Amino acid sequence: MNQSTDGTGEDPPRERLRRDLEAVLMVVDQPVAEYDLARAFGVPVEEVAERLRAMAREYTEQERGFDLREVAEGWRFYTRPECADAVEHFLRDGHEVxxxxxxxxxxxxxxxxxxxxxxxxxxxxxxxxxxxxxxxxxxxxxxxxxxxxxxxxxxxxxxxxxxxxxxxxxxxxxxxxxxxxxxxxxxxxxxxxxx
Structure with missing residues (x-):
């Protein structure tokens, strides 16, 4: 069984795909279609869809401060609703940005x-x-x-x-x-x- 260097149990190509998906989705300002992501990384659409759904479940289970959501025929990171007050406070009063x-x-x-x-x-x-x-x-x-x-x-x-x-x-x-x-x-x- 292939082990990734970080001990997640995922093979290195799957871990690279996850890393690359996270990197792209972190910078987009609108949802990105599975097809566009698959084409960009040269992998099957089904593999991208499976990886995105797994990532979304994992973020929810870990109660991260963000969600990965499928909306408008694409995927994008969003702030978790429970964190809205903290984000609003930061943007309005907590920090001059x-x-x-x-x-x-x-x-x-x-x-x-x-x-x-x-x-x-x-x-x-x-x-x-x-x-x-x-x-x-x-x-x-x-x-x-x-x-x-x-x-x-x-x-x-x-x-x-x-x-x-x-x-x-x-x-x-x-x-x-x-x-x-x-x-x-x-x-x-x-x-x-x-x-």
């Missing part, structure tokens, strides 16, 4: 286009912003602002805390973007694409 470039860009789109839906923010940035939006809500920088009357989409706006952190009295004090826009601004739609 700098915002990532993605968070700053997302916050700027919300600030200049509010109230705005997640879909519109993602369209402007050209990437899915759901995870970043959740983080900004948790940090108290943006908040829900009702629903769009036409589409029903949830809208977001900046908060008083946002103004406080930026040292602004009101949104009117946000810098003018005109000097940073391209000269051929005529003919651009809401997403910045030429019409």
């Amino acid at each position: 700098r915002l990532t470039q993605a968070a700053l860009e997302t916050m700027a789109v919300v600030a200049y286009r509010q109230p705005v839906s997640r879909g519109r923010v993602s369209a402007v940035r050209g990437v899915n912003c759901d995870g970043v939006m959740r983080t900004l809500v948790l940090r108290g920088l943006i908040e829900e602002a009702g629903n769009d009357p036409e589409s029903g989409a949830l809208l977001y706006r900046t908060t008083g805390y946002f103004l406080e952190r930026l040292g602004l009295r009101s949104l009117d004090e946000l810098p003018d973007l005109a000097p940073f826009l391209p000269d051929d601004i005529e003919g651009l739609d809401d997403t910045g694409e030429h019409t």
Whole structure:
């Protein structure tokens, strides 16, 4: 029987697959399909699916601070619900953490286009912003602002805390973007694409 060097009883290729799956799933911001993971690692989809389900059971049995969940036809790590209060405290009050470039860009789109839906923010940035939006809500920088009357989409706006952190009295004090826009601004739609 093959033994891995760490004594888990798994053969080395299976342990490498587990390690590689964990590494990829740790950095993604949206669920990844089993097929995409299998293709990336050159292994059968069934093997990836079996390994992911085993990992998810193991994390639950060990009562880790995170879950591995199958959602939206893919897999992703999520904070365990019992840990939500601790995470919220850390993000809001417990530790001053700098915002990532993605968070700053997302916050700027919300600030200049509010109230705005997640879909519109993602369209402007050209990437899915759901995870970043959740983080900004948790940090108290943006908040829900009702629903769009036409589409029903949830809208977001900046908060008083946002103004406080930026040292602004009101949104009117946000810098003018005109000097940073391209000269051929005529003919651009809401997403910045030429019409």
